[in-house]
Amino acid sequence: MRITDGGRRSAAVFPSAIIHFGALLPLCVLAWRAWRGDLTFNPIQAVIQSSGRTAVHLLLLSLAATPAALLLRMPILTSVRRPLGLYAFAWAALHMFTFAVVDFGLNLPRIASELREKAYLWFGLLAFGLLLSLAITSTRGWQKRLGRRWKILHRTAYFAAALALLHFQASQKAEINMVVVYYAPLLAVLLILRLPTLRKALAARR
């Protein structure tokens, strides 16, 4: 697909079908594997892990939208931020649902004792709380109502991503893992690209 950025920039919207397809494809894959009985011998773990990863992927992609729009000079890309962020939230919700309802059968004392024992769950819970508040306030109405504060609030998406990565990292057995070698540096680059000076330099590029 070719996307041109000529003409009515502000009205241009990234084809949402691509986003829906990309964000729902992992769900189809999960469903297909479940149907084939191919979710490993530990299917609950498989669903928790793959939903968590998909949430992280979508969240990072959402955060990459603005820098990518600047770097590629495709302002249209900023329109993917919100849907990708919402999908990241949906996947995180599926992740949490699998944990609390499928795995722990909503046994609240057990869940509470898990939370007491494991710091990494708190990182996940905090990340989820942030994503929830961002999802709720993602509408135009809230954007208007919050005014300048909306922008500040929605910058906490970076914080949510950092918490999610902390959570991911602490859930791993190996000390050197995907988070350390791949996801965390990626998030760091995304953050650096948003530094005001770099940002201005990028925007001023011809």
Added chain:
Amino acid sequence: MPRVRPNIPRIASSLITPESVYMSRRRLLRMAGLGLGAAALAACTPASAPTRTSMPASAIASPLATSDPKFKTDEFGTKANSWDEITRYNNYYEFSTDKEAVADLAANFKTNPWSVTVGGLVDKPKTFDLDDLHSLGEEERVYRLRCVEAWSMVIPWMGFPLSRLLREVQPTSKAKYVRFEAAFDAAQMPGVSSPFYNWPYVEGLRIDEAMHDLTFIATGLYGKPLPNQNGAPLRLVVPWKYGFKSIKAIVKIDLVENQPVSLWSAAAPSEYGFYSNVNPERAHPRWSQATERRIGELSRRDTLRFNGYEAQVADLYTGMDLYANY
């Protein structure tokens, strides 16, 4: 505390439910999220077909719901996991950290000839070959296996108590611990190139733990020779301890005076202690130790103290602080 009986083989191997039957049943269960529960479970349980291949596919699919008493079970009556589950979901880092990749990677691992050198503080050091090992007997023990990663299985092992092997070499009175060492062959074991672990795999037991009747050397599974991915040709099975204590593909056993440092204790001393008795009261930073996922089931079970073997083994630890000595 549920009633606990000693593990005595109660079922002739001719009556084993064929693994193919378990397989199809478990496959249904593996469909996460689908409430295919008891009905499918109770279905298709024909008796007495000793091998997988002799089982016609039509019989496997039989929907007749009979509750067959001839399943292998642990002493609580819980059915053993299927051949497929036990041999396709393996934690065996020498081959891979991916549990479902181990079976294929271990397929060509050479286990014959094999020898196990037993020495150290003993009167009669001896090297056992496969025939020597088989002459130590082959009985069945259906044991629960509880992995520290909070999953578990019920496994019908074949083999002999470790004490029988140790008596052959006559430990001296100075011997306080037993140190086990696993095979380490970079040419055959792709996982040992990992720089994060201090190969070879080493484990240890206190001598009284090692001499306990539950402590077992497995050489077989479901009445067949032990598959490579499960630790062929011989592995330790200590059912009241987390699975990683049950070292696989043993090549060396030494009676020693000082507590050995196991591979996992060396890698993360705060997470994996020397004892590593199954203990629902002692938390691990990542995995729930209060509950576990039994492979093939979709809801968690409570983890039992000493993995349900408390009545048999608790007196090994009287007076010991099991929280500090994790």
